[in-house]
Amino acid sequence: MKKNKQVLVVGAGLAGSTIARVLADNKIEVKILEKRSHIAGNSFDFINSNNERIHKYGPHLLHCNKNSKALSFLNRFTEWISYEHRVRALLSDGRTTPLPINQITLEDIFNKKFCNEIEVKEFLDSIRNTNLLPSNTDELFECSVGEKLSNIFFRPYTRKMWGIEPNKLSISIGARLPVRTNKDTRYFTDEFQALPKDGYTKMVCNMIDHPLIEVCLNKNFEKGMEKDFDHSFLCVPIDKYFGYKYGMLPYRSILFENRLENTNDQKVAVINFTDNSKYTRKTQWSLLPNSPKKLNKNKTITYEIPCSMDLNPEEYYYPINTKDSNAIFKKYKFLAKNIKNISFCGRTGLFKYIDMIPAVDIHLRMAHKFVNNL
Template identity: 35%
Template sequence: MKILLVGAGLSGAVIGRQLAEAGHDCRIIDSRSHIGGNCHTERDSETGVMLHVYGPHIFHTDDEGVWNYVNRFAEFMPFQNRVKTTSQDAVYSLPVNLHTINQFFGKTLRPDEARAFIESKADSSITDPQTFEEQALRFVGRELYEAFFKGYTEKQWGCSPQDLPASILKRLPVRFNYDDNYFFHRFQGMPREGYTALIAGILDHPRITVELETTFTPAMAEEADHVFWSGPLDGYFDYSLGRLGYRTLDFERFTYQGDYQGCAVMNYGDREVPWTRITEHKHFSPWESHEGSTCYREYSRAAEPEDIPYYPIRLVEEKSLLEEYVRLAEAQKSVTFVGRLGTYRYLDMDVTIREALDTAETFLTSAQTGQQMPTFAKSPL
């Protein structure tokens, strides 16, 4: 079959590779001048540092199948993300852990003592947290909430934590040990030569053709037996019902001779600091050595039509509009919507790859059995 995949990021590359290996001809197009989508990496011409052009991407997963899959196409180096935060003129480690608690409160608490201490700080009158703020107050109390969560969240989401659902703060945001590894998954690492090289490896198959700086047209779909769309869900319909809400990021690049901050990611929890964090990209490749350093200050704001969409907002208004777009999508034939933008969901890379692998398998099974391929392998609702 002739397959058209719109988007040369992880979703398009993985689905394309699986279908190409099964004997289908896959044409992958992307409007950008490079493959990899927001995972795109490239060497900085000034410092030689490997840059995560659209912000940091750290690979972490408990899915051994996905871990084995990416290691087919790239050499992964050990990497653990150890985030720091500057708050109230002091530097702390994140996630909030036993060291953070002892440092912040000037204590020398053991784990059980710290657990009881934080419970005494928590607002136990909140029995069913509905908002982000209530969730934080219930679990960590006002002091830690205002130091590490409130200002950062206001900057990241552009609204009060009182207006955000509790689900954004899903897990208990504190550890009662000294573990400052930001993630807790079994497999964590970084591709030695960057994510673009990883995706180039996935795309390296004789039945795959890639066309960059190419915009989708309906005529392309008519030439294909099936389309996999990883662009914005609302964009497929020319935003006919309105635009789904996203947050976008602005990056302010600067260089430094030496080591600017001593870590890859430094958050800024205070509301009066306009940026959310500073990333120093040579620390994402600790196996390399660079005298110079390339850093980015990140600023979050509401996405305008010409901006790159990063984080789906998914609040009440957006969910209502999303339901309308899902109904439109399900009326389409021979189109499957995939990935972060196609399903309007925030997805980590490992989940994106797992869903792409599963989507390809569903397609191949559907083709063999004569069943219709679902519009969404994973529902956005």
């Protein structure tokens, strides 16, 4: 292996920083280009003037198996504070109820009481369409929980979130939220659930704190830069790189509305809206355990407004996976395979929404494969 092997990584988020650290640990020089003014990508957090830790791009939750290789990797760069995330949905009558749907949710909506999980399952079977073999997200809703619950919890939220009808969305999108027959109100059931003690930004800062890693902020990637390096890992929109040859891949973005409110604490950190307003959810940051004690009674509540990319250019959040968009991506993926010195990564390079631990896991494998092939 050449001593002067140099690699370009575009994007200082979790994906790019994971790759950069693995390469640097293997004596490879890495240059990271980041278009934003900060590292950590969409997991960037900071302490505001009210001494609250804010996730600038919406709440990021880390959850996995205790034996996860990704977790073992991240353990090198942070200590953890245990946190089991909970979400409640705001109903039309002002009450809130747990999400994902569970026994308590069903009791709240249908004004019933169940003695055990068998009764809950039997009731669910009586209201859902058990004869339907789902082929899209909307059919999955109907098959899993029936019309009434779909119309309350899923369809309005999904239309706002994705900007299209649920029956146009891949079934994988609807499958992200489980339905439970017990009283477990946790959003995730993984055995390890925690937040970095000093935040995600500090964690990522520690990841890329290496003498062989150079970070350039406020630096846009331009096609052609990759020619100066032995290999490039590009967390960039794959369709943009290829000049939108087969058309643009669709994404949803999010606008954030921060309000300083003097109200009672929310029951949980995140409340989902089930109405037809423009908001999907709101987050009270002071309820997260790695947020310091706020300076006064006021608290920052962040409201999320999903939007088209036109309203928030260059801020990619959620790939819209439909039959048509996935077909377009396959064409770009084929083009990418013919380029030896480039690997596309991250959500825009892979056209895939990736949770935090899977993001680390995928890019650990990608980086180790590169090192092993040298």
